[in-house]
Amino acid sequence: MTTARFDDSAVRDGYAEIARRGPFVYGLTNYIAANLSANVLLAAGAGPAIGAASDWTTTFPAGANAVWINTAALMSSDEDSLRRVARTAHEAGTPWVLDPVAVGAGAAEYDAFVRGLLEFRPAVIRGNASELIALAGGAATGKGVETTVDSSDAVSTAGELAARTGSVVAVSGPVDYISDGSRVVEVPGGDVRLTRVTGAGCALGALTAAAVFATGDALQGAVVSHAAYAEAAERAGARTTGTGSFGVALVDELSLLAESA
Template identity: 45%
Template sequence: MSAPRSVHAVRFSAAAVGEQLTAMRGHAPLVQCLTNIVVAQWTANVLLAAGASPAMVDNPEESGPFAAVADAVLVNLGTPQEETVAAMHGVVRAAAVAGTPWVLDPVGVGGLLWRTRIASDLLALAAPALIRGNPSEILALSGVGGGGRGPESVDTAEDAVDVAMSLAQQHGTVVAVSGAVDHLTDGTRLVRVANGHPWLTKVTGGGCALGALMAAFAATADDPLLAATAATATYTVAADIAAERVAGPGSFAVALLDSLASLDPQELVDRVVLR
């Protein structure tokens, strides 16, 4: 993979992030989710709480036609099966034809060869609007490193920045690397979002749901990097607020949904930390 072109850090205004939340809620985008069985309900609940509309249409017969009417699509590789992989291929083709933005979440790539090949095949079909993953997944998707410990990263977001920039340039997409500080790049610009709470890693689907939320924001934003930034900011600021109200990860999960539902755009503006 070629070295990244010169990159410069950008800092979207907090006001622009707040405007994206208002726009997403005003549109209430229909987000088709081909996601894994462990996180489907949580993902749907996060979308509903944030103001989007989930549709878990993931069979080969309906997934392609549905992508043509959906506002955005999530493809998550957490628990691939032959049937859902066929649906993923159909949905990516249909999304490309219809101009529907889609998000790839390459869960567990690197250490597991079949899903790694699936991810590569999907990228060869059509470029996603966004790729979201943890550092080890992003490194492995680029052919660097052997992946993480299952869905858990063994690398830091800073370790993956250069590779993420190259991956973004190669596919003409935005790459979002999750971590204690999230790093997001379109290959020439880099944004860091420094909100969030460690309990997000103690809730099943904490990262997977963020991919779906990015799809929701991509449906209404002209700039995919701003969409990814606004989705990340919304999710992590809501997590900060939720953590202030509860004592542990169980009640945190419930409080996070409440926080997403009640998050005011001005509160997002006031609390987001962009670097």
């Protein structure tokens, strides 16, 4: 296992590449997280579009540089829309990120739908420990959208899921763990208030999609996005006191990292 931080030159360069390349990143996410997800992408230098309007679900995944799907998008989009985006991205060769939010929380029909999206081979699957353990077929332990186990408890599961699906798997928590099935990278840092700002994890999926395109590599892209997020959260936490100001400062710090990288 290796450790990655934002100060690593490869991570800094990868994050700077997002702003240099300015990717168009299309996503389906839930309406609660959409605003923060868009602002996180803009802060890093990417251009977002979000939603299943008209023929966007077939046009944008084929023309975008990267795509992300947060499966809680089913709050406002139908299953066919999510499948269409995943299928179109896969067929067009557009790298896409799957965030299986709330898998394992007891909604069996929903869980089955999310597992079905794996056939479209996401470049990265990212979520909390409970979600990824459940997605891999382990015991369902999620409490709504929250995890009940530590990220370290899902390291082996992440490796097994990555080997089985061909996707890079990223586990978020006090320490993030990212695996391609043979290698594991740990990303320390962050701030506990990431768990107390609505949509913070969802927005990380969007940033990961941008970083995968920018670096041209799913593992490195996931490492870059998680390390940048951890660094920005630490900096935001050091200068704020409450969760509201922390959320704004997180976006500020992501933009400042892009300017200084």
